Amino acid sequence: MSFTSLRLDSNPITSPKWTHRRLPHRSLLHPRNVVVCSVKSPPSSPSLSVAASDSLSRIESLSQVSGVLGCQWGDEGKGKLVDILAQHFDVVARCQGGANAGHTIYNSEGKKFALHLVPSGILNEDTLCVIGNGVVVHLPGLFKEIDGLESNGVSCEGRILVSDRAHLLFDFHQQVDGLREAELAKSFIGTTRRGIGPCYSSKVIRNGIRVSDLRHMDTFPQKLDILLSDAASRFQGFNYGPEMLRDEVEIYKRFAERLEPFIADTVHVMNESIVQKKKILVEGGQATMLDIDFGTYPFVTSSSPSAGGICTGLGIAPRVVGDLIGVVKAYTTRVGSGPFPTEILGQGGDLLRFAGQEFGTTTGRPRRCGWLDIVALKYCCQINGFSSLNLTKLDVLSDLPEIQLGVAYKQMDGTPIKSFPADLRVLEQLKVEYEVLPGWKTDISSIRNYTDLPKAARQYVERIEELVGVPIHYIGVGPGRDALIYK
CATH class of the missing domain: 3.40.440.10 (Adenylosuccinate Synthetase, subunit A, domain 1)
Structure with a gap:
């Protein structure tokens, strides 16, 4: 998408060429956010760049698992x-x-x-x-x-x-998911309504049905009846009767026959593959x-x-x-409800959403958009112990005059928050401290070598590395298979 830059006071925003109206000052940043001064460009590290010819050896050097x-x-x-x-x-x-x-x-x-x-x-x-x-x-x-x-x-x-140990997710799990969201009303979670939560709930309370149960259709109806009866007793909007059970059993008899060639003891397969x-x-x-x-x-x-x-x-x-390898967007998105400290509200978020085509693959829902959250990223790196990162969609930020990084959280009174909070009330009320970096007004989607990126783009990448302490080895600059820079 082509962009025309707009500048509002000290806050940058971009607009598609079909949008020519000025945006309110607060549409760019969440009101609680605090923007700090620009950062100096870190020194370049030539040793961090990997020539295209070396990309294969980098991939092949990855661990067996x-x-x-x-x-x-x-x-x-x-x-x-x-x-x-x-x-x-x-x-x-x-x-x-x-x-x-x-x-x-x-x-x-x-x-x-x-x-x-x-x-x-x-x-x-x-x-x-x-x-x-x-x-x-x-x-x-x-x-x-x-x-x-x-x-x-x-x-x-x-x-x-x-896997023969995997649990089956039924259509009624999806129906229950929707009923549960409706029940929560204003405090709904914003699930994909694909039945994931209800299916895992069946698994945890130990009345779930596994793939291996498809090999025993003599006991399958009884197990399914228990699941359906439980859902009917829990939700008034869920109608269940003998015909529904009979129809489901017939459907899954056919499914069982078709799935049989795919079923395996994958625990054995995985461990044999390792050996x-x-x-x-x-x-x-x-x-x-x-x-x-x-x-x-x-x-x-x-x-x-x-x-x-x-x-x-x-x-x-x-x-x-x-x-x-941790995969992180060059900015942040979220689908559904929940705290999002660096979210850009209003039309500013809309513009980033359309630039990055941020609509869910699963649901088609528009994703909430915001600046890259370094605090959350460092937290993820701590939990997972990433050896490297893949920074994706760097191209989406092209043409922005300035780019912001959320580098720290503070209480409303200015007290620093030293780690990612578990308390949702803290997450909703905190202030975000930002660093502002220069943007690059260049299309980078055809670039394949790191050293060919604009200086400002390299500065952005290297500042992220410096802040989180994990190297970025892969940089996405477009949707295609080849639109990847090895660093």
């Missing part, structure tokens, strides 16, 4: 990096979440694929894709993805394995700030999208997990 995890509230662009790295891995595995994950990838011809359950390595014909025991599987959605892939020439036969020295890439869904334990609870997902979820969701030992 590596992972790609989100650093924010999801939608960071994890699927693209997984798709690129998968060409050098034997196995790509999902370890948690379900169809609430939305990963957009492109094939070599530029065709777009939106995946929700199938691992993003599916476009690489030599890659085995594993859906681990920690994933909740909605079979209608899985089969729809498989059909869509195969209709576009992507073979899935023998290339996708579904055989095969390279494994773990693809995280959602992100650390949505983690059930470490996220902005209760505005979180129902699984563990941080490093700990890799072991519990795949059945592999912590000692075998090596390099973890």
Whole structure:
């Protein structure tokens, strides 16, 4: 998108050329935010740059078991990096979440694929894709993805394995998700309404149905009846009777037959792959700030999208997990409700949303947008122990006269907050301290070497590295597979 720059007092904003009205001063920054002075440009570090010819060796040097995890509230662009790295891995595995994950990838011809359950390595014909025991599987959605892939020439036969320990997510879980959100009224969480929370709830209270249960259709109806009866007793709007049970059982008899070739003991498969020295890439869904334990609870997902979820969701030992790559947007977005300290309110946020096409892959909902939150990013790096970062969508910030980084939190009285708060009231009331860096008025989408980036863009990247203490090895400058700079 082309931009025309507007400047409001000391606060920069950009506007698409079809928008020519001045924006109110407070539409750019949340009223609680505090903007501090610009920072000096850090000295360049030539040793940090990696020539294009060295990019392959960098990827091949990744650990036998590596992972790609989100650093924010999801939608960071994890699927693209997984798709690129998968060409050098034997196995790509999902370890948690379900169809609430939305990963957009492109094939070599530029065709777009939106995946929700199938691992993003599916476009690489030599890659085995594993859906681990920690994933909740909605079979209608899985089969729809498989059909869509195969209709576009992507073979899935023998290339996708579904854990026999994974729990099944039924349509009624999605219905219950909507009823639960309606029940919460104004305090709704803003879930994707894909039934993820209700399915994990069934799992935790130990009346869930697993993929392995599809092999025992003699007891399947009884187990499903327990689930449906429980939902009917809990929600007045959920109508359940004998016909519904009968219809569901017939549907799942057909599903069981179709799924059978995909079912496997993936714990055994994963550990055998490790013994055989095969390279494994773990693809995280959602992100650390949505983690059930470490996220902005209760505005979180129902699984563990941080490093700990890799072991519990795949059945592999912590000692075998090596390099973890954190994926972070050059700015911040969030879908649904919950605290967002660096959010840009009003039309300023709208402009960034349209520039980055920030609409959910899973729901289509507009994402809330804001400046990059360094406090939250450092918190994610602490929890996960990232060896490197992938900074995505740097190109979206092109043409902004100035760019801001949220570098510190303070109480309303100015007292510094030393860590990312667990208390939502603190998160809602705090002030954000910003650093202002110069922007770059150059299209960077065709640049492939780090040293060719404008000086201001390199300054932005290196300042992030300096603040979080983790190197940025991958920089996204566009949606295509090749729109990646290796640093």
